[in-house]
Amino acid sequence: MTRELAVEAHGVTKNYGQLRAVDNLSLQVAAGEVYGVLGPNGAGKTTFLRMLFGLIRPDAGTIRILGRTWAEVGVRVLDGVAGFVESPRFYPYLTGRQNLEGLSLLDGGHPRGRIGEVLEIVDLADRAGDRVGGYSFGMRQRLGVAASLIRDPRLLVLDEPANGLDPAGIRDMRALVKRLADSGLTVLLSSHHMDEVEEICDNVTILRQGTVAFHGTIRDLRGMAPDPGYQLATSDDRRAAELAQAPVTVKADPEGGLAVSGPRADVVTYVQTVVGAGLELLEFVPTETPLEALFFMLTGATRGPEQVSAS
């Protein structure tokens, strides 16, 4: 029995002048799964999603959505599809409810009461009468999810839904996406936060400069992950480094202290040895999870403040 595919991209390529934003990208999203497209900024995630929505045309390749293509059925290809690309945008001079009513009109109308239901789901019912111009970033993100849900989609496409949100907003957005995923919806999620994808997704494609750097399940990804890293500072770092034994590796950190990596149990043993040798332990903190380390390895991305804050 062949599995039903919600999205099937084959050889998709997009150039902006000399820049190849997406290069021969192929991926398959099965119906009912939660699929992550991961990559640093500029990797081509948003360009791919824009092509999926027909906002831009691929230079080569095809994207089949719920079995149809743009070339075959035009805008009807988006029947059963909803979502947003980058941060959702609305008309600031209209209220949240008026925005949803208008978008509902463009969909050809929805059952009475549906707008109220989705506003409840995203926890915006109390502010639905306020103009969107006065909404916070997080409220606009949630209104974006509401605008998607009124279409009662089978495929929900979310482009970095937690981007720009404060920690509480990130937590709420992830909980919302999880709830939606649990309801059986196919979710295609792009992100540059490894932990977000790890927490929610079944399968993942990691992009690097428009090309696929990894494609597989989260379990496969975990299997490839390197040892976790730690930051260690002691009263005598030189002596502490001398105490290290394989498989634990210790290097001087340019920013001070020692960068320690290795299997978790061996690192714990090593730290016990350091303490047992009479050195004072000043700092011992994890710097990146194994999947984060793998993400940086695969994408060539550098560790930035956003990754630090999200982890």
Next chain:
Amino acid sequence: MTAVRWELRKLRAQWRARAVLLAALLGPIPIAFILHGQSRPPKDSLFGRFATENGFALSLLILGFAAQWALPLLTAIVAGDIFASEDQHGTWKTVLTRSTSRSGLFWAKVLVACSFAVLVVAVLAASTTTAALLVVGHQPLIGLSGQTIDPHSALRLVAASWATTLPPVLGFTCLAVLLSVWSRNPAVGIAAPVVLGLVMQLVGALGGLDPARQGLLTTPFDAWHGLLASPHFTGPLTQGLVVCAVWGVVTLAAAYVLLRRRDITGG
């Protein structure tokens, strides 16, 4: 039609559109009072000589003045903004990920912009003529050939004269649509048609450029003169209709192609 309803709903919610209609409705009233109170009528302008003593002449004087820049501006305020505002708010990606095609949205916006232009001209014409007749009076009108036109016929001719501005106003609407799509900037979409209109008038005023003058979008604004002559002549009206139709088709076709081929990358 749902896209048209959506565009109308947005237009109703915009203060700018309401301000334009309000200006068209109330603006002529103080102008009528001010012109009526002039000790020396503006004799150099068409119908200016009689404007302080004849309401029909005052309405036609304001028509001639409005055609210079006010009508292009009033229509451009909506038409020049209707596409570019989607760029300004970053909402193309919001509306183009629904179940309405680019073509559907394009024609809905064009229809709403053109309908608004017709409404503005109708409101301005009705308000101007009513104010002029109430403030100055409805004496018989002296036509361009010196003929006397009774008040009933004069009212009909004044209404027809205002109606003849519809083709060039719609032409400017289409031009503003093109500039709105092309520039993606509401300020350009609104201001550029007015500036281009003034440039066209300047070119039209230059001698020795008659063939070019016939093709300008501002020339049909003068086509009503033939209605006030005796006997009437309608050649400029017909020619103006053709010119405006060509401007409309060419600008809308260009705007349509631009929007259809465009990659929506911003916002």
